[in-house]
Amino acid sequence: MILMIRMAGGIIPYLLMGGIALLGGLVQSRLKSKFKKYSKLYLKNGLSGKEIAEKMLADNGITDVKVISTPGMLTDHYDPRNKTVNLSEGVYGERNAAAAAVAAHECGHALQHAFGYKWLQMRSKLVPAVQISSRMSQFMLIGGIFVLQIFKSPLILLLGIALFAGTVVFSLVTLPVEYDASNRALAWLDKKGGLTYEEHDGAADALKWAARTYVVSAIGSIITLLYYVSIYLNRR
Ligand SMILES: [Zn+2]
Numbered sequence: 001m002i003l004m005i006r007m008a009g010g011i012i013p014y015l016l017m018g019g020i021a022l023l024g025g026l027v028q029s030r031l032k033s034k035f036k037k038y039s040k041l042y043l044k045n046g047l048s049g050k051e052i053a054e055k056m057l058a059d060n061g062i063t064d065v066k067v068i069s070t071p072g073m074l075t076d077h078y079d080p081r082n083k084t085v086n087l088s089e090g091v092y093g094e095r096n097a098a099a100a101a102v103a104a105h106e107c108g109h110a111l112q113h114a115f116g117y118k119w120l121q122m123r124s125k126l127v128p129a130v131q132i133s134s135r136m137s138q139f140m141l142i143g144g145i146f147v148l149q150i151f152k153s154p155l156i157l158l159l160g161i162a163l164f165a166g167t168v169v170f171s172l173v174t175l176p177v178e179y180d181a182s183n184r185a186l187a188w189l190d191k192k193g194g195l196t197y198e199e200h201d202g203a204a205d206a207l208k209w210a211a212r213t214y215v216v217s218a219i220g221s222i223i224t225l226l227y228y229v230s231i232y233l234n235r236r
C-alpha cells in the first residue's frame with residue numbers, strides 16, 4: 001500500500017483530483033436537472049412537503065418532532081438538538097415528487113434519531129470535532145508543506161494529515177446515514193405515501209442522485225488525503 005502511494009507521486013494525484021472535481025460537477029448538475037424535472041411532477045394526492053413529513057412521522061409513531069420551514073434552497077435538514085425537520089421553501093409548501101422525496105428523506109433522519117440508528121449516533125458525536133479539525137487541517141496541510149520545504153520538518157504536515165483523516169472518516173460515516181435515510185423514506189413512500197408509480201420512481205431517482213453527491217465527496221476526501229500522504233512519503 002505504502003509502495004503504491006509512493007509510486008503515485010508526480011502527475012497522478014493531480015489527475016485524480018482533477019477527475020474527481022469533474023465528476024463532482026457532473027453529479028451536481030445531474031442532481032439539479034433531476035430535481036427540476038421531478039419538481040414538475042405534481043402529486044396526485046395533493047400533499048405538500050410539510051404534510052408528507054408530518055404523515056410519515058405520525059405513521060412511525062413519532063410525536064415529538066416538529067416540521068418547520070427554513071429559508072433558502074437545498075437547506076433541508078433534520079436537527080437532532082431541537083428535534084425539528086427543517087424543510088426549505090421549495091419543499092415545505094410544494095406538492096411534487098421532488099419535494100416528497102426531500103421531505104421523506106429528512107424524516108428518515110428523524111426516524112434514525114428516534115430509533116437509535118448507530119451510524120447517526122456516531123456521526124453526531126463526530127460533528128463538533130470535525131468542525132474544528134476540518135478548518136485547522138486546511139491551514140496545517142498548506143503550512144505543513146511550506147515548513148517541510150523550508151525547514152525540512154514533516155511534523156506540521158503529519159499533524160495536518162492526522163486532522164484531515166478525521167474529516168475522511170466523517171465523510172465515510174455519512175454514507176450509511178444518507179443511504180439509510182433514503183431507504184426509510186422510500187419504504188414509507190411505497191407503503192403509505194400514496195404516490196403513483198411514476199411519482200415514486202421520480203422520488204427514488206432524485207434521492208439516488210442526492211446520495212451520489214455524498215459518494216463523490218467521500219472519494220474526493222480520500223484522494224485528497226492520499227495526495228498529502230504521498231507528499232509526506234516522497235519528501236527528501
Ligand atoms: Zn440526509
